[in-house]
Each structure stands twice: as structure tokens, then as C-alpha cells.
Amino acid sequence: MEVNSMPTATDHPILQGNQADAIGRRALGFLSNQRLALTPANFQLIFEVLAEGRAELREAFVKLPKPVRQGDLTALASRYLVASPALDQLKVSTSEALSTLGELRKALEAGTLIVPDDAGTEGGDLLSSVDDQVGQCLEALQRVRDQLVPTAVEVPGQEHLTAQLTFGLGGYQALEDRIQEMVAGGLSDQGLSLLLCRVEGLExxxxxGLSKVCDYMKNTLGRFSHRLIGKDDTAYWTGPDELGLLIGATSETYLAQLGEKLSRVVADAEGIARRSxxxxxxxxxxxxxxxxxxxxLAAxxxxxxxxSLQxxxxxxxxxxxxSEVAADPGMARRYEALYGRRLR
Known part of the structure; x- marks a missing residue:
């Protein structure tokens, strides 16, 4: 029986996030409806079939007897989803790294690890071994990533979009610090709001291959966000495609208008980028x-x-x-566990 090579990132077109999610849900639905095991191998196989990127695999799947049996899926997976050597290397290097880290942990717990300046001691050798093993593990992980994640080729026509000053915003940690600062100083009578904006299609x-467009969109949104909000309000990138505005007001009308203005900024920037x-x-x-x-709590x-965004x-x-922030202490503990540490 001929064994096909392992699929690479170039075997099918790059899927957008919403496309991949939709195909993933269909794959899970198929496995559930057919009473097949929800294993990674089964999911990967059905996902590849539904993605329509590999014609031979899809044709072989269509020819399977109905209803589809687990044995048929296993045979199909063994033929078309050949295990990657990079995955095997990752398993080996990870196992070795964990073993060496285990030895290091035991030495630390026993208080017997002494690492003077001169190399060649037992402690120095152990730390050097940990460094080598972790390095090999990271290299193997990168090889796996290179196979699974497509290397984007930059689309031409984006060059002029970068001809502007970079306007960076703080991240989630900066947002958390600012909330703590405001709470410690006492909230105003106007209250406090956090408006999250997710730009679908940005991530x-x-x-x-549109990294310059991505930078252009983020720079434009960051620059206009500061123009739209008050002098004491702040903006942050709380995720790859999620903008957070910390506003010293709670008026629904004002916040809705702010959201509408942000939507127009995104639409205008998208229109400019689409010309190229x-x-x-x-x-x-x-x-x-x-x-x-x-x-x-910030969390x-x-x-x-x-x-609310979801x-x-x-x-x-x-x-x-x-949404109003819940006053239930139990909910506070839940948010703390999910999103961050307790205020100090």
C-alpha cells in the first residue's frame, strides 16, 4: 500500500480563524453523530477531509463503507496522516528535558546543589545539562511549528501603509496597573467602565502575509483611540485583536457613541488598505x-x-x-482565578 507523505501547511489554503472554527465544529459534529471516538487522530482526519485541501484523502474518505467505522478511519489515518519525525523528536527531547529537570528539582529540594564559579562541578554539570536539554526541546518544538503553521508570504502592495509613526499602546498588565491605581485613589462619581472592542479579521x-496591513490597522486604531477618549482615559491592546478602553464614565449613550466612532475608524482604515x-x-x-x-478587582x-464581548x-x-460588575464575593474569586491576581 502506498504511503502518502505527511501534509504540510502548504497542502491547503490558509484558513481564516472563523473558517477553522466552523470546520472544527463540523468535524466534532460528524464524529458525535457517527458515534466515533473523539480522539486527536479522528478529529485531524475529519478536519482535513472537510477542509477540502487534499483531494486524494477526500476521495478515499468518500469511498468508505457507510456507516463509517473506527477501523476504516484508523486505516485511513495511518495511510494519509503519517506521523511527523519532528513530533517524535519533540517527544524524545521533551522526555529527556523533563528527566533532567526532575534531577535538578530533587537536588534543589535536598539542598545539595551548590554551583560555584568554576565549571565542571556536579551542580554546574547538571545546570548545563538542563540548558542543553531545554534548548533541544525548543528547537524540536520550532520544527513542529514550522510544519504545522504556514510561513506567510507577504502580499505585495502594503509598503506605503507603513509610512507612518508607530503608535504603541500598553498591554493587559498596564491596564491592570491603571485599574489598581484608580481604585486606590478612589473612583469618581461618574464611575468606571472598561469597553472592549474586538476587531474581527485583524488577528x-x-x-x-498581511503583517504591514495589521500594523497599519493597529497604529491607526491606537492613534484615533487617544483622540476619541478623554484626557484621563486610557487605551490598551488586551489581546492580538482586542482593544480595551478604560473610561471614567458609565453612560450607555456616551459609550455606545464611542463604539460607533471606533467602528468608523476601522471601516475607514480598512477601505484605505483595500485599495492596495x-x-x-x-x-x-x-x-x-x-x-x-x-x-x-481588575480581574x-x-x-x-x-x-459581555462574548x-x-x-x-x-x-x-x-x-454589564454591571457582580458584587458576589464568590464571583470575585472566580474572576481572580480566571483573569488575574487579587488587588494589593
Missing amino acids: PLERA VKSLPKMACHFGCARTHRPV QLYGTARQ RAELTESALPIF
């Missing part, structure tokens, strides 16, 4: 907002806003979904 740009890159994926904004008039405020995405709402 996959780099994988599609016709293949630019469609973008859309969704908003979730958490509001409070009392001191709360509570973000967690509540994140839940509801907006599920309902495909273009308007913000608003």
Missing part, C-alpha cells in the same frame, strides 16, 4: 462593556467586560453589550 492578517490589497478579509467590530461605581472588571460576538451585535 489572521499576519498568517495571511484587494484580498483583505472583511473586518467587523464587536463591543462588550463592564461598568462599576465601587472599587473592584473582575476585565472578566465582566470579556463576558455575548456581543455570539449575537453578532454591532452595539455594545453592557
Whole structure:
């Protein structure tokens, strides 16, 4: 029986995030409906079939007897989903690294590890071994990533989009620090809101060879965000495609208008970029907002806003979904575990 080579990232077109999610759900639905085991191998096989990137695999699958049996799937997987040598190397190097780290842990717990300046001691040899093993593990992991993640080829026509000053924003840690600072100083009578904006279609740009467009969109959104908000308000990138605005106000009308203005900024920037890159994926904004008039944990405020954002995405709402931060101490502990540490 002829054995086909392992599929690589170039065997099928790059899938956008929403496409991959939809295919993944269909794959899970098929396995469940056919009462087949929900194993990684089964999922990968059905995903490859539904993605329609490998014609031979799809034709072989269509010819299987109905209903599909586990034995047939296993045979098909062994023929078309050949195990990667890079995965085997990763397993070996990971096992060796864990073994060496285990020895290091035992030495540390026993208090017997002494590492003076001169190399060649037992402790120095052990640390050197750990360094080597972890390095090999990382190299093997990179080889696996190179096989599974497509190397994007930059799409031409983006060059002029980078001819602007970079406008960087802080990340989640900066947001958390600012919330703690505001809570410690006392909230104003206007209260505090965290408006999250997820720009659908932004995160996959780099994988599609549109990194300059991605930078352009983020720079534009960051620059205009500071123009739209008050002097005491702040903006952050809380995720690859998630903008967070910390606003000293709780008015639904004001926050909804702010969301509408951000949507227009994204639409205008998308239109400019599309003049040069016709293949630019469609973008859309969704908003979730958490509001409070009392001191709360940073994790509570973000967690509540994140839940509102998820509801907006599920309902495909273009308007913000608003939520008040829960006062239940049990919920506070839950948010702390999910999103961050307790305020100090």
C-alpha cells in the first residue's frame, strides 16, 4: 500500500480563524453523530477531509463503507496522516528535558546543589545539562511549528501603509496597573467602565502575509483611540485583536457613541488598505462593556467586560453589550482565578 507523505501547511489554503472554527465544529459534529471516538487522530482526519485541501484523502474518505467505522478511519489515518519525525523528536527531547529537570528539582529540594564559579562541578554539570536539554526541546518544538503553521508570504502592495509613526499602546498588565491605581485613589462619581472592542479579521492578517496591513490597522486604531477618549482615559491592546478602553464614565449613550466612532475608524482604515490589497478579509467590530461605581478587582472588571464581548460576538451585535460588575464575593474569586491576581 502506498504511503502518502505527511501534509504540510502548504497542502491547503490558509484558513481564516472563523473558517477553522466552523470546520472544527463540523468535524466534532460528524464524529458525535457517527458515534466515533473523539480522539486527536479522528478529529485531524475529519478536519482535513472537510477542509477540502487534499483531494486524494477526500476521495478515499468518500469511498468508505457507510456507516463509517473506527477501523476504516484508523486505516485511513495511518495511510494519509503519517506521523511527523519532528513530533517524535519533540517527544524524545521533551522526555529527556523533563528527566533532567526532575534531577535538578530533587537536588534543589535536598539542598545539595551548590554551583560555584568554576565549571565542571556536579551542580554546574547538571545546570548545563538542563540548558542543553531545554534548548533541544525548543528547537524540536520550532520544527513542529514550522510544519504545522504556514510561513506567510507577504502580499505585495502594503509598503506605503507603513509610512507612518508607530503608535504603541500598553498591554493587559498596564491596564491592570491603571485599574489598581484608580481604585486606590478612589473612583469618581461618574464611575468606571472598561469597553472592549474586538476587531474581527485583524488577528489572521499576519498568517495571511498581511503583517504591514495589521500594523497599519493597529497604529491607526491606537492613534484615533487617544483622540476619541478623554484626557484621563486610557487605551490598551488586551489581546492580538482586542482593544480595551478604560473610561471614567458609565453612560450607555456616551459609550455606545464611542463604539460607533471606533467602528468608523476601522471601516475607514480598512477601505484605505483595500485599495492596495484587494484580498483583505472583511473586518467587523464587536463591543462588550463592564461598568462599576465601587472599587473592584481588575480581574473582575476585565472578566465582566470579556463576558459581555462574548455575548456581543455570539449575537453578532454591532452595539455594545453592557454589564454591571457582580458584587458576589464568590464571583470575585472566580474572576481572580480566571483573569488575574487579587488587588494589593
